[in-house]
Amino acid sequence: MNTQESDQQKAQKQAAEQALIETRRERLKSESLRIIEIASSEANSALKCIHQLSVAGGATEATYVAIEQRIVADQDPAGAYHLALLAQSTPDLPVDARQLIELVVNKGDNQQRLALLKNLPLPPVDMIKEQILASDDGDAIGQMNAYLQINPEGYGSHHMVTSGHSDQIVPLSPGNRNN
Structure with missing residues (x-):
């Protein structure tokens, strides 16, 4: 009987952990969509978006791409600086750090x-x-x-x-x- 209870407790614990992961994933997706909307519609919003990304604790690849596109469209060296630092310290971000660094060097x-x-x-x-x-x-x-x-x-x-x-x-x- 004790093993059956223990197995049930383990299964419940795993289900609760999975539910937490799913909740966090959905929250990140929602925050990502909101940040993408800001980056797509508000000029000079890169720093605001990077801040929101930091508060959210992460984002989808599309979010980083949208922020990079906003930076390039605005020729924003401040946003480029912060996103370049992020790209240097976070592997696999889908941004061109070299382009961002050059923007800071040339326009900052x-x-x-x-x-x-x-x-x-x-x-x-x-x-x-x-x-x-x-x-x-x-x-x-x-x-x-x-x-x-x-x-x-x-x-x-x-x-x-x-x-x-x-x-x-x-x-x-x-x-x-x-x-």
Whole structure:
């Protein structure tokens, strides 16, 4: 009798766990559809969508694609920065991180470029360096040179943290926040 009860309890527990998984899956699908709608219909909504994605705890592949399309359509370096970081730290995201990084380097400001330099595992150091030097921004050039002096290979903070150096993820510059 005890084995029969134990088997029933196991089956009930498995059914409850499966129901929780299904509930979460349906919630993520619903949130994904909502985020896709925002990305599809609201200009400059990438940061809002990325935030919503983070709050939801994930999303469908179509959601990431919709956010990337919004970023490209708006030529939004702030959104590109955050989605590029996400793509670098999350395997198998269906986004072109290289395109996003190039958008930040070419259209972003120096704070965003410096943030890429510090936060990407393998940033495009030469591209970033070229844009910062061309800007004639003495402060940004100084920050870049100081960073590259302690990290001449330009490995991002992930490398520095694992090798004993400490750094932190650099937030976006306070401008350009269109939510």
